[in-house]
Amino acid sequence: MTDSGIGGEDASAGWIAVAGLGPGDDALVTPEVTAALAEATDVVGYIPYVARVKPRPGLVLHASDNRVELDRAALALELAAQGHRVVVVSSGDPGVFAMASALFEALEAGRPAWRELDIRVLPGITAMLAAAARAGAPLGHDFCAINLSDNLKPWSVIEKRIRLAAEADFAMAFYNPRSRARPQGFVRVLEVLRQTCGEDRPILFARSVSTEEESLQIVSLGQSHAEMADMRTMVIVGSSTTRVIERAGRAILYTPRSLPKDAA
Amino acid sequence: MTDSGIGGEDASAGWIAVAGLGPGDDALVTPEVTAALAEATDVVGYIPYVARVKPRPGLVLHASDNRVELDRAALALELAAQGHRVVVVSSGDPGVFAMASALFEALEAGRPAWRELDIRVLPGITAMLAAAARAGAPLGHDFCAINLSDNLKPWSVIEKRIRLAAEADFAMAFYNPRSRARPQGFVRVLEVLRQTCGEDRPILFARSVSTEEESLQIVSLGQSHAEMADMRTMVIVGSSTTRVIERAGRAILYTPRSLPKDAA
Secondary structure, eight states, rough: OOTTTTTTSSSSHHHHEEEEBBSGGGSSSHHHHHHHHHOSEEEEEEEHHHHSSOOOOEEEEEEEEEHHHHHHHHHHHHHTTTEEEEEEEESSSSSSHHHHHHHHHHHHOOOOOGGGSSEEEEEOOOOHHHHHHHHHHSSOOOOOOOOOOSSOOOOOHHHHHHHHHHHTTTTEEESSOSSSOOTTTHHHHHHHHHHHOOOTTEEEEESSSTTTTOOEEEEEETTOOOGGOOOOOOEEETTTTTTEOOOSSOOOEEOOSSOTOOOO | OOOTTTTTTGGOOEEEEEEEEEEEOOGGGGGHHHHHHOOOEEEEEEEHHHHTTTTOHHHOOEOOOOOHHHHHHHHHHHHHHOEEEEEEEBOOOTTTTSSHHHHHHHHHSOOOOGSSSEEEEHHHHEEEEHHHHHHHTTSSSSSEEEETTSSOHOOOHHHHHHHHHHHTEEEEEESSOOOOSSSTHHOOOOOOOOHOOOOTOEEEEESTTTTTOOOOOOEEGGGGOOGGGTTTEEEEEEOTTTTEEESSSEEEEEEEESSOOTOO
């Protein structure tokens, strides 16, 4: 933590913006987020996300490692309480499995004065929307988003949610499919999906969308295997109505807006 | 449909970008979408969304009424096949209950030559992310998105999905809560939510987020009534762990990242 000449500022001028940087390409960062970064005195976040912010004089970059989200949130709140203009950066959208919830957890547990702060959440293009756009429109009908990181919930909850989502016939977007701590988790996810959705259901593996390392694979659940995903992969499984349009070059994966007339 | 001097162009240069304009504020339009609009010869879309595009010489605006999505998609495909550079505009994200699926439905049913076209989907800030950001972070844990417009699916499917989503303990984002055709639909949605989630569960009504008419209400399901929503309202219901932080000014609605330790 550093004050770097900002300590004398009027504390009432401090604020926090929890901002989404989108999936990687600067062309997917909203002007709202760009403007907040231009006004900031401090940027707080996970190392690779802070690395996406261009350094400039007067801007202090506070990069921290993964799994210290609450410490990071407390730092941001304390800096803002001292009058700093703080942008907390997340990849994608800050409200989807990212820093906004961590910030409010720290706020609720922390000093009463923090509740007086000016706090804004600035939305961003979350990974499932970027991945869906690259593949076509697999989320064009009802869908759900499930975080497969089992640091934050037990496997039993993940399995129950997948089974209920399959019964509801949602398309499903899976964040953090492969956890270093339990590499077998995603193997079991694919087993449950094959049981509930069948071998023919299409599944998208979209890695590092909008970056130079982007790669997309659309296969059937029967053809899928866990090694198709890593920490940078977004996985989307279609609903029963999701279709693949084959064509020269890349296939298109999309879910029609309507159910068939005989659906019930 | 008009050619306005573009008919002589090389057909191979035509393309379609299905672009999301975000919830309303220009500061939430990505630079990628702005760049596509700057290169376009034609903009195709629903009247109020086309009205958000600034006219300029050489840009033809094709505005059409609601419920003609497939005709609009066919127009865009045909213009691109003739060599035009076409942006199909949606509000929010084009892949979430919007024009991308309609375009691919038309593509699949249409002329084989259309499959050769250069088609991109450009993601945008969808309404649930914008609404969630304004309220805090209600979608910070697993969630689902359900379109309540019953033009496209029967009520029985909607009810089944809500019951399963409640059993899965997803936060739920509802698009198009009130349909002119069946105003009673949302009354029944609230009844099912009270039965399955209880009277105390928080619900957010976020109207016209990021525009001058923006208004937000956070109440309990017991306090909620159908008139709190209209055609411009995004509705988000929390999961069992969603919390409200009361404070001077606006309350914060958020869902913690983790489940309680005893969850199963």
